Amino acid sequence: MAQQIEMKGKVALITGAASGLGRACAVRLAEAGASLCIVDVNADQLNAAADALQSSDVQVLAHVANLANPDACTGAVAAAVNRFGRLDALCNVAGIIKMANSTDMPREQFELTMAVNLAAPWYLSQAAIPHLLENNGAIVNCASSAAFIGEAYAAAYCASKAGLVNLTKAMAMEYSKKPIRINAVAPGGMMTGIAMGMSFPPDADFDLVKRYTGLRGLVEVEDVAEIIAMLASPAGRSFHGACINVDAGITAG
Template sequence: MHRFEGRVALITGAASGIGQATAVRLASEGATIAALDRDETGLATTAELVAATGATLQLVACDIGDEQAVGRAVANVVDAHQRIDTLINLAGILRSCHSHEVTLEEWNEVITVNLTGTFLMTREALPHLLERRGNIVMAASTSALAGHPWMLPYAASKGAILAMTHTLAVEYARRGLRVNAVAPGGITTPMAANVRLPEDADFSLLDRISPVDEFRGPETVAATIAFLASDDAAHVNGEVVRVDGATLA
């Protein structure tokens, strides 16, 4: 399949996990990739993986919580390629603890990256995406759909991402822009591997998060994102697609 031939995809969080897998997937389908992340070491690995597909790649070092840096990053991508067809907002962080112990600092840290950073990327890219009648894929989470314990700021940020998805989809549909979200469950990436739950947590509640069959890797989410970003999803707008293997909750 070469669904992205001639198209430019700007992918945030592209240095790791689902973002890296999405960069490789879209590159293998012909996209030019602008891989954005604040982790330059991880971006170098992504560059090697994308190079193996033969796709054109631009690395963009940027902290999405920094308004000025985001403005510069999007301008650099447009300067380099004269267009952005798809924005895939995957950069995110997760902090876990009891909800009554969340500090304002932790709350602000998660909201700044997951929500404000996604807003900044989206706002800066929107004029260019509208020019191309392009699309956006957001990273929500099943934590926004069915109470995940110990992840209060994270779940709140992802709930807001769903609201952004629906708002943008309606507001710009008549101008040809599509905006959808994936809601992964527990996907085996560095983010999931680094979760530290409270020692006295009731671990039976993890059934709400675990897939019924088996844990899967980021490629499975990348495949869903590729569908949503492609013309195969031309009549899919404002949707949230769970990628969680079903859970027991």
């Protein structure tokens, strides 16, 4: 029998929570009763999200951090544990995408993509795992359909998300005998700030872009948030080392 998503008495840390998918995850986990540490680099939007969540009668800590900095990742976990005394779920949702011809992408954009999309989940997980082991907790990494198909002008993004999927699986194997669950979700394109801010190279061939836009349109943000919340909660008890594609068929063939 399927379990309901129930997080009363539990604490979740959600990155990228100022807007888009991260904020939707925070809303869904608040509905499930979790206390929240929401993390983002955008202070104004993060505080607005925290104010909105407070009305749902849950405890919320807004922690501003630039997750491209490894010390900021460990600091976010410490802030959550210091405030709430425990940690039950880490949802690594924060991400960025920079579109470019592979030969033209500036080094700083490549390194930032890897830092936010791949290194940050690693450092956050390193810091969180000792606390999650105490509470039979969970890590949920937000990958992308781009982890499974090549996407023109998004080589760095594809590489970072493919790395995150295999990071998820490798860590799941390492902790297969421990009381922790480690999974990933791979959404297709969603109507988020990241999508709205995408800018293609001036000479982009949109016949190539159409190959990864899908036939069924964009994925609903709330649908992805529901899967992430399920995996973060005891309802996801049977999932470990999985990556659930929520992409309206983009990777089907």
